[in-house]
Amino acid sequence: MPLQDKYRIAVLSAYALVLHGFEAILPMPIPWLRLGLANIITVVALLLYGFRTAMTVTLIRIILASMFTGTFLGPAFMLSLGGGVASTLAVGSVHALSQGLFGPVGLSLIGSFFHNAAQLALAYLLFIQRIEAVLLISPVIFLIGTSTGAVNGLIADLLLKNIRKPVPDKV
C-alpha cells in the first residue's frame, strides 16, 4: 500500500470517526435512530479512491468507534458492523456495475437501504426472533433511512464538488 493511500485512509477514517461520535451525542426522538452521517465519508471515499479505501475506512471507523464507546463485540457493535459492511459492499458493487448511472445521492440511498436491511436481518436472527415485529417496524425504518440517506447523499455531493474544485482533473 503506497504511503499516500495510508494518509488518505487515516484522514478519511478520522473524519468518519468524528461524524460517528458527533451523531452519537445528538439528542434523537427515538433512541435507535441515527443519521448515518459517517456514511457520507464512505460514499466520498468510494467515489474518490475506490472500493478498497471505502471498505477500509468503514471497518476502521466501526471498530474504533465501538472501542471508544465501550461497545466492542457487543450487540450494538454486531449490528453496526453488519450494516456497515453490507452497505459498503452494496454501494461498491453498484458503483462498479452501473458505470456512473448513480450519483452520490443514489449511492447513498443504496447504502442506507442495505444498511437497514442488514441490520433488520441481524436483529431478527440474533435478538428479536419475532418476524411480525420486524415486519411492522421495517417500512418505518426504510422510510427514515431513505430520507436521511438522501440528505447524506446531497451532503456527499457538495463535499465532493468542494474537494474536486481546486484540482478538476484529479479523479
Added chain:
Amino acid sequence: MKRAIRDMTIADRVLLVMLLALSLTGIFIVREAVPLTAEVIVEVDGRAVFTAPLDADKNVLLDSIHGKIGIEIKDRMVRINEAHCPNRLCMKEGWVSQGVIVCLPNKVVVFVGGRGNRLNKELDAVTG
C-alpha cells in the same frame, strides 16, 4: 444544496421516489397484513416469569406461592385453569381476552393484551 439537488442523476431521482413510495405503501400494507399480536405476560411476585403470544394455543403450569398455577391460552383468550389458593377467584374469572387476571394469595398477575397493558402498569407503578 440547490446545486446538489439539481445535479442528481435521473437514476438517483427514480431510486429516491421508488424507495419513498415502497416504504410508504409498506407501512400501510404491513399494518393491514400483520395484526398487532397481543401478548400474555404472567408475573409472580412482581417478576415476569412467562411471556407468550396470545394467538398460539398453550397450556402451562407455573410455580406460585401455593403450589402450581395453570395458565391456558386458547382462541386468543386466557384463563387460569388450575390454582391452589383458598377462594380460586382467579379461576372463576374465566376466559379473558383483554385486561388482567389477578390471584392475590398466589401473588400472580396475568396481563393479557399488547404493550399498552404493560405501559399502564408502569404508569401505575410510578404514581402509586
